[in-house]
Amino acid sequence: LAQSINIPAIKTLYLAGIKDSITLAKNMGITSLTNADQYGLTLVLGGGEVSLLEMTSAYGIFANDGVRVANRPVLQVFDSKGTEINLPSQRQNQVLPTETARTISSILSDNVARTPGYGPNSVLYFPTRDVAVKTGTTNVSRDAWTVGYTPNLVVGVWAGNNDNTPMKKGGVAVAGPIWNKFMQEALLVLPNERFEKPILDI
Numbered sequence: 001l002a003q004s005i006n007i008p009a010i011k012t013l014y015l016a017g018i019k020d021s022i023t024l025a026k027n028m029g030i031t032s033l034t035n036a037d038q039y040g041l042t043l044v045l046g047g048g049e050v051s052l053l054e055m056t057s058a059y060g061i062f063a064n065d066g067v068r069v070a071n072r073p074v075l076q077v078f079d080s081k082g083t084e085i086n087l088p089s090q091r092q093n094q095v096l097p098t099e100t101a102r103t104i105s106s107i108l109s110d111n112v113a114r115t116p117g118y119g120p121n122s123v124l125y126f127p128t129r130d131v132a133v134k135t136g137t138t139n140v141s142r143d144a145w146t147v148g149y150t151p152n153l154v155v156g157v158w159a160g161n162n163d164n165t166p167m168k169k170g171g172v173a174v175a176g177p178i179w180n181k182f183m184q185e186a187l188l189v190l191p192n193e194r195f196e197k198p199i200l201d202i
Contacts, residue, residue, distance in 0.1 A: 001107050003117030004135055004171075009044040018043065027095045028058040029068060046138030055147055056156030062104045062132065063149040065196065066096035102198035108132035108148075109195060118172060123180040124148070129187055130195045133179070137170030146175040148183065151193040155182055 001008065013021055019036040021043070026033070032050045033039065039048055053071065061068050070091045077085045107113065109132040111125050118124055124133045124146075133148030142164055147156040157179040161167060167174060 001134075002110055002113035005117070006045055010041045013041055013044045024095075025058070027068070028061050029071070030054045030058055046136065046143060052145075052156050052158045055145065056154055059134075059147045059149055059156065060154040061096055062101045062108070063151055063154055064101070065098045066094055066101035067092055068095045099198050102196050103200070105132045105149075105195045106198050108134055123172065123176040126183070126187070129192060131183065132195070135171035135176060140166040141168065141170045141174075142166055144169070144171040144174040146171055146179040148179060150187070150190070151195055152190055153183075153186055155179060155186070157182070 018039055018041075022033050022036045022039070030050050032054060033043075033048045057068075057071055072087075072090055074087070077087060079085055109130050111120065114122070114124060124131075124135070129150060131148055131150055133146065136145035136147075137143065142160055144159040144167060145157070147154075149155070157175040159167070159174040159178065
């Protein structure tokens with residue numbers, strides 16, 4: 001997973017089952033995958049289209065120890081006198097076991113595990129921060145993704161052509177540098193929080 005190797009992802013989807021996996025994705029806020037019968041094992045390779053907002057929101061669940069917080073496009077509302085109007089509280093629900101989310105964060109933030117695929121000092125690596133990240137590229141590089149997070153921030157980047165023509169490079173080469181530059185600036189003003197370590201059965 002850390003190296004974006006396709007075969008383990010395909011085997012995992014096969015073992016979990018497409019219908020159950022899509023149900024879990026829906027629980028994580030990915031509602032674009034509507035008909036399980038139209039997808040095969042290539043779903044893990046970009047065989048289904050989802051929005052950047054859905055994907056980034058789903059990764060936020062890993063950052064939040066398995067708890068999903070509904071998207072809120074409006075953060076504050078004020079009346080004509082400048083008094084803040086209270087917004088309804090955001091819905092939260094546990095959609096993944098805490099240890100599952102922490103295990104994913106441990107894998108995706110492990111630069112040693114990622115190094116054979118990306119090198120030791122790639123745009124995905126932040127030497128002084130806990131940063132988990134995953135890249136993705138769809139068929140013939142039509143879409144390039146980089147989605148990554150710390151315990152207090154989730155950032156997703158999509159890159160592609162408006163006419164859906166293929167690009168010359170994929171996820172880490174196209175979306176990765178954009179994601180890295182944003183994260184470099186954002187982390188300057190955020191506290192240095194660490195991921196909770198998972199309890200691993202050995």
